Amino acid sequence: MEKNKQHAGRWKLFAVIAVCAAPLIASYFMYYVVKPQARTNYGTLIDPRQFPMPPLGSINLNGEPQELRDFSGKWVMLYVDSSDCDKACKQRLYEMRQLRLTQGKERDRVERVWLVTDNAPIETIILREYEGTRVLRVDPQRLSKWLPPEPGGSIADHFYLIDPLSNLMMRYPLNADPNKIKKDLSRLLRASSIG
Secondary structure (H helix, E strand, O other): OHHHHHHHHHHHHHHHHHHHHHHHHHHHHHHHHHOOOOOOOOOEEOOOOOOOOOOOOOEEOOOOEOOHHHHOOOEEEEEEEOOOOOHHHHHHHHHHHHHHHOOHHHHHHEEEEEEEOOOOOOOHHHHHHOOOOEEEEOOHHHHHHHOOOOOOOOHHHOEEEEOOOOOEEEEEOOOOOHHHHHHHHHHHHHHOOOO
16 A cells, blocks of 8 residues: 555656656757748848937928938838839839838838939829838938948939938848738838837
8 A cells, every 4th residue: 555655656757757848849849850940131220329310311302301200100111212203113112112001001111212312303204103102312422321221232222211310221132022011011010019
């Protein structure tokens, strides 16, 4: 009888040890065998401390001063090009419009801005087709000192993302996949309570 109690006591001890060790064993198994996949951003994160937003001296199409900071409180998708908007430029403006629309009820938290680097007129048809895109004229010299392109690239190759606190935070590559940008943007809007 006493031997059975000792035997039962040992099993209880082993059961307690197994219950306590199970999470540790499972975590080692998951980390070293299953290899967890980290959630990564498609865009390249930019440290805003290295690229603080300067006053750009930009003006809107009415010739009135307007800075990017005026859109503070919203997420800003930013694109830079000349007024002679070629096929690639039109494609990017289209993608920005579509990316905003795909955010559904959150789309009002997103602003689209096209920074134009010259003073030439912009075709009216482009302005009509991408209505809602904020167009600001800006000095390209000031812009080149602020926006960081990929090595060997130019500013016009990228989309940039500015957070609601007016921090430059992300850059997307040349010929970026809009579906991957959409995932980044959706994740940011879900995770952020600002903007």
